Amino acid sequence: MFNKQIRGNIGATSVETISGSLILTLLVLIAVLVYFQQFRYDPALFNIQLGQTAQIQASPKKGGGEASLTDGLTPPGFKAMGNAETFDKTTLSDKIDGKADLYLESGFVSMTCQRFSNAIKPDLWYELFVYDMGAPLNAFSVYSNQRRADGRDSTASLIAYTTPNALFLAQGLYYIEAVASQTDASLSSGMENAAHEFIRKNAAAQTEHSAIALLPEEGLLKSSIKLMLKDAFSYDKFTNMVAADYVLMGTTTTAFLSVRESPDEAAALADGYYKLITNDLGGDIIATTASAVPNMKIASMLGDYEMVFASGNVVAGVHAAKKREAGEVLAQKLAGSVGGKK
Numbered sequence: 001m002f003n004k005q006i007r008g009n010i011g012a013t014s015v016e017t018i019s020g021s022l023i024l025t026l027l028v029l030i031a032v033l034v035y036f037q038q039f040r041y042d043p044a045l046f047n048i049q050l051g052q053t054a055q056i057q058a059s060p061k062k063g064g065g066e067a068s069l070t071d072g073l074t075p076p077g078f079k080a081m082g083n084a085e086t087f088d089k090t091t092l093s094d095k096i097d098g099k100a101d102l103y104l105e106s107g108f109v110s111m112t113c114q115r116f117s118n119a120i121k122p123d124l125w126y127e128l129f130v131y132d133m134g135a136p137l138n139a140f141s142v143y144s145n146q147r148r149a150d151g152r153d154s155t156a157s158l159i160a161y162t163t164p165n166a167l168f169l170a171q172g173l174y175y176i177e178a179v180a181s182q183t184d185a186s187l188s189s190g191m192e193n194a195a196h197e198f199i200r201k202n203a204a205a206q207t208e209h210s211a212i213a214l215l216p217e218e219g220l221l222k223s224s225i226k227l228m229l230k231d232a233f234s235y236d237k238f239t240n241m242v243a244a245d246y247v248l249m250g251t252t253t254t255a256f257l258s259v260r261e262s263p264d265e266a267a268a269l270a271d272g273y274y275k276l277i278t279n280d281l282g283g284d285i286i287a288t289t290a291s292a293v294p295n296m297k298i299a300s301m302l303g304d305y306e307m308v309f310a311s312g313n314v315v316a317g318v319h320a321a322k323k324r325e326a327g328e329v330l331a332q333k334l335a336g337s338v339g340g341k342k
Contacts, residue, residue, distance in 0.1 A: 069130040069174070070114040072201065075193035077186070081115035081125060102146065103131060107138035116194070118186055126180040126187050128194060133175050137240065140212070140227050143170035153222045156195035158212055161223070167191040171199050211242045211259045214314065216333040219246040232256065233319055235273050243319070249326040255334050257316035266310040270297070270317070273308050277301060292328060293335040307331050311338045 068084040085095070088110050093100040095113065103111070109132040117125035133139040143159060151161035151168070160169030165180040165187070176198060178191040212225060224245035232238035233256070243256040260266045274297045277283040283299035283306065292298070296309035296317075305327045308317035316334050321327030 068114070069112040069132070070128055073114075073128065073194045073197050074116055075190040075197075077119055078116045078190050079119050081117050084112050084114040087111045087113075103133070103142060106142050107134040108132075109134045116190065118190075121186075124181065124184050124187055126178050126191055128191075129177040129179070130198070131175040131177075132173055134173060136170075136172055137227065137229070139170040139173055139175040141229075142175045143168065144226055147223070151223065154192065154195065156192060157199055158215065158217075158220075158222060158225065160195060162188065162192070167195055169195055169199075171202055174198075174202060211240075211257055211314075214257055214259075214316075214334075214338050215242070215244050215255065216246075216330075216337045218333065219248050219330075221245045221247065221252075232258075233273070235276050237269055237272055246330055248330055249323060251322045251326050253321045253323075253326050253330050254319040255316070255330055256319055257314055257334065257338065260313050260315060263310065263313050266313050266315040269315040270295075270308045270310040273315075273317070274299065274306075277306050286324075293331050296331060296335075298324075298327075309335065311335055314338045 068086075070080075070084045074080055087095050089104060089108060092103065092108065092111060095111070096103075111129060111131045113127055113129045115125050115127045117123075131139070131142070133142060140159065147161065147168070148163055150163050152163070154160035154162045154167060154169065156167070157169050157171065159171070160167065162168075164183045167176075167178040167188075169176050176195065178194060180187040180191065215225070221244065224243075226243055228238070228241045228243060230236070230239045232241035232243070238258065241256055241258045243254055245252050245254050258266075258269075260269065277299040278285055281301065283301040286298040286300050286305070288296060288298055293307075293309050295311075296307055299306045301320075303322075305321040305324050306317070306319060307321070307327055308315070309331070310316075316331075316338055318327040318331050318334070321330070
């Protein structure tokens with residue numbers, strides 16, 4: 001029995017020794033493979049890195065080449081700090097790490113940025129960011145979804161506001177930010193100048209943004225302008241609806257409008273919304289007067305007034321007016337603006 005135990009111990013020790021040797025040999029082989037792998041050239045890997053670097057670096061300007069979106073935007077008394085940089089979907093996070101998803105999820109195409117400094121005081125500078133969002137709806141969506149609470153109306157556009165050290169606006173396909181190195185009057189003036197010039201050079205096409213331009217200016221609370229992509233005022237056919245609040249006759253009243261494909265579609269939407277209010281939601285039909293907007297229909301819902309009409313290919317109206325008189329005044333202003341600009 002003693003001899004069997006010794007033979008058993010020796011056998012176990014041999015197995016452990018062999019297993020340890022095999023593991024050690026395997027580790028040595030792995031180390032050798034790793035050592036030689038570091039010298040292996042992987043074209044795909046290097047192509048990706050070089051492609052990203054090319055996007056981050058500013059493209060040299062060539063005769064007949066495409067101009068940068070920041071060309072010609074240098075304000076008087078300022079100078080450009082180097083060339084413009086362009087970023088695409090794969091490199092945007094290299095520039096604005098932590099915020100890229102907001103743009104990427106909203107139709108982002110590309111972003112061009114450039115810094116401009118005070119010609120006399122180079123430590124005073126701002127950086128201009130121009131985002132091509134692919135469509136006006138996308139640009140306005142980004143603009144409205146991250147509007148800052150301390151924003152003040154800008155002279156540049158209805159769709160623009162400023163903060164002590166920055167300016168933000170949406171223009172056509174583009175969302176624009178200008179952010180200064182510090183709070184300074186000359187920087188604020190320079191950013192406003194650049195915004196005005198960008199708007200002049202990039203007039204918005206008659207698309208979704210034209211609806212915002214149709215809003216009457218008198219009494220408008222610019223910070224209230226919003227875009228409802230679907231189900232506006234609980235009507236499933238009210239899509240891409242622009243709405244804004246107005247202060248009239250001591251009360252705040254909401255106007256809305258949407259540019260549609262045709263006059264027939266606009267008229268059908270006006271009728272559909274009115275039927276929703278009066279048939280499905282139990283609103284009371286209110287007779288209109290001779291001075292009311294042509295073709296406008298009015299209903300009362302729990303003491304508030306709903307007004308809707310079509311003018312050309314635009315459906316428009318007033319939502320939840322506390323005073324009928326204020327609602328009709330706003331509807332008249334809206335009809336005049338739509339009729340004069342569409």
